[in-house]
Amino acid sequence: MEIYRKKDIPWRIIDNQALVVNPKTSLIYPLNVTACQIWQLLDGVKNIKEIAEIIYNEFEADKETIQSDVLNFISQLKDAGLIEKI
Amino acid sequence: MTLLDSIYLKTEALRIPLYVQLELTQRCNENCIHCYIKGARDKLSFSRDDKELTLVQIARLLDELVEEGALNLTFTGGEAMLREDFFDIANAAKKRNFTITIFSNGQLIDIDAANRLRELMPVCVYFSVYGWDANTHDGVTRSPGSFRRLLNVVQLLKIRGIKIGFKTMVLKHNFHQIRKIFKLGKELGIETHEFAEEITAKIDGSCQPKFCQLDDYLMYEYYKGDIPSTWEYIEDSSQEEALKKQLCGAGVFGVCVSSYGDVFPCVELRIPLGNVKYQSFKYIWHKEEGYLAELRSVKEYKDLVICRSCKLVNFCRRCPGRAFYDSGDWRDCYANAYQRALLEKRINDELVEEVR
Numbered sequence: 001m002e003i004y005r006k007k008d009i010p011w012r013i014i015d016n017q018a019l020v021v022n023p024k025t026s027l028i029y030p031l032n033v034t035a036c037q038i039w040q041l042l043d044g045v046k047n048i049k050e051i052a053e054i055i056y057n058e059f060e061a062d063k064e065t066i067q068s069d070v071l072n073f074i075s076q077l078k079d080a081g082l083i084e085k086i
Numbered sequence: 087m088t089l090l091d092s093i094y095l096k097t098e099a100l101r102i103p104l105y106v107q108l109e110l111t112q113r114c115n116e117n118c119i120h121c122y123i124k125g126a127r128d129k130l131s132f133s134r135d136d137k138e139l140t141l142v143q144i145a146r147l148l149d150e151l152v153e154e155g156a157l158n159l160t161f162t163g164g165e166a167m168l169r170e171d172f173f174d175i176a177n178a179a180k181k182r183n184f185t186i187t188i189f190s191n192g193q194l195i196d197i198d199a200a201n202r203l204r205e206l207m208p209v210c211v212y213f214s215v216y217g218w219d220a221n222t223h224d225g226v227t228r229s230p231g232s233f234r235r236l237l238n239v240v241q242l243l244k245i246r247g248i249k250i251g252f253k254t255m256v257l258k259h260n261f262h263q264i265r266k267i268f269k270l271g272k273e274l275g276i277e278t279h280e281f282a283e284e285i286t287a288k289i290d291g292s293c294q295p296k297f298c299q300l301d302d303y304l305m306y307e308y309y310k311g312d313i314p315s316t317w318e319y320i321e322d323s324s325q326e327e328a329l330k331k332q333l334c335g336a337g338v339f340g341v342c343v344s345s346y347g348d349v350f351p352c353v354e355l356r357i358p359l360g361n362v363k364y365q366s367f368k369y370i371w372h373k374e375e376g377y378l379a380e381l382r383s384v385k386e387y388k389d390l391v392i393c394r395s396c397k398l399v400n401f402c403r404r405c406p407g408r409a410f411y412d413s414g415d416w417r418d419c420y421a422n423a424y425q426r427a428l429l430e431k432r433i434n435d436e437l438v439e440e441v442r
Contacts, residue, residue, distance in 0.1 A: 008180060008183075009183065010157060010183045010184055010185040011183055012152075012155050012156075012157045012183075013155075014093055014096055014097055014100070014102060014155055015096050015100060017089070017092075017093050017096070019090075019093060019157060021185050021209070023185060023186070023207045023209050024247075026210070026249070028090065030088075030089040030090040031089075032089055
């Protein structure tokens with residue numbers, strides 16, 4: 001299942017971190033380095049497994065933990081109304 | 087420190103203009119008695135002509151602002167929606183993933199515009215509200231029917247789920263109604279209602295709008311009152327501590343671009359840093375020299391020589407732009423700031439007495 005950032009969501013990368021805003025609620029979501037990387041990977045082309053794989057290749061943690069963390073983060077983004085699934 | 091705080095600190099260190107005010111025009115379809123901009127030209131300007139920035143120039147500026155990391159964009163005027171290409175500009179900003187805030191008087195918003203605003207999804211549309219009734223509001227705007235039209239527009243936007251804010255200038259002319267104006271906002275379900283009481287001089291330096299400002303007696307009554315909120319006691323602190331108070335972010339994480347392309351550190355501090363008609367925003371913004379460098383080096387009250395021995399620092403809310411209009415020097419103390427701090431100290435002291 002491919003996931004993408006909603007196209008009308010305001011966001012900026014600031015020194016490898018990010019600020020993402022939901023204009024409907026005005027809530028600001030600060031993203032740390034890893035979350036920011038995942039955010040950028042949500043391009044509607046990659047699926048969750050592929051995103052987790054990319055993160056796994058960059059961090060020293062076991063694959064299952066990373067997959068679970070990525071899934072959890074994407075679920076939070078979904079709840080915040082920042083992403084959509086294809 | 088939260089992640090959000092640390093990112094904000096980074097924006098400051100990296101000179102990211104996170105907050106941008108874009109004045110789309112100085113023209114206006116109202117004629118407010120206290121207006122600082124309509125019919126005036128900036129005392130200092132690099133613009134060599136009388137032409138507003140075009141859509142193409144604005145689109146180029148927006149591209150540059152994205153490069154610089156700017157995120158929050160406010161469209162203001164004059165009346166920003168007087169521009170026929172307003173929605174082209176706004177949609178260009180939306181396409182570039184800015185948050186969009188609009189300051190407007192609402193007079194040009196019909197059903198079609200309301201639908202387009204819903205598509206635009208601004209974080210907030212702020213309207214100026216000067217009265218609880220047509221007499222008072224229209225008396226300030228000098229635009230008959232403006233109050234009635236505004237109330238209709240509020241409904242148009244509300245049923246479309248667009249967030250609305252009110253801005254009220256507290257003037258001699260509406261002081262008697264501020265409680266009712268506040269109540270009106272509540273009754274209409276307005277999300278944010280901001281009040282301000284310090285009148286800005288006109289951008290050409292004229293102090294003419296200041297005749298609307300509350301006198302000391304009314305100002306005292308206003309601060310002592312409970313609109314928009316009751317006075318919150320300010321802890322007495324040592325002079326050393328008080329001088330650590332932060333000054334504003336003008337020219338640090340905030341910037342204003344006028345409709346003629348002048349780049350100012352803030353909508354109030356109208357000493358131009360350059361003009362985007364002739365220079366890139368990047369060049370203007372990163373030119374760490376002269377007055378911009380000095381402005382950025384002044385972070386706390388202790389950095390201003392004139393404040394170091396002042397016993398009112400704890401209560402001061404100085405604005406470098408207003409200081410500039412008063413004395414010609416943005417670092418100076420100015421009468422309004424001093425008087426306001428004096429009144430606030432008095433109210434604070436009275437509160438202590440009441441508690442005793």
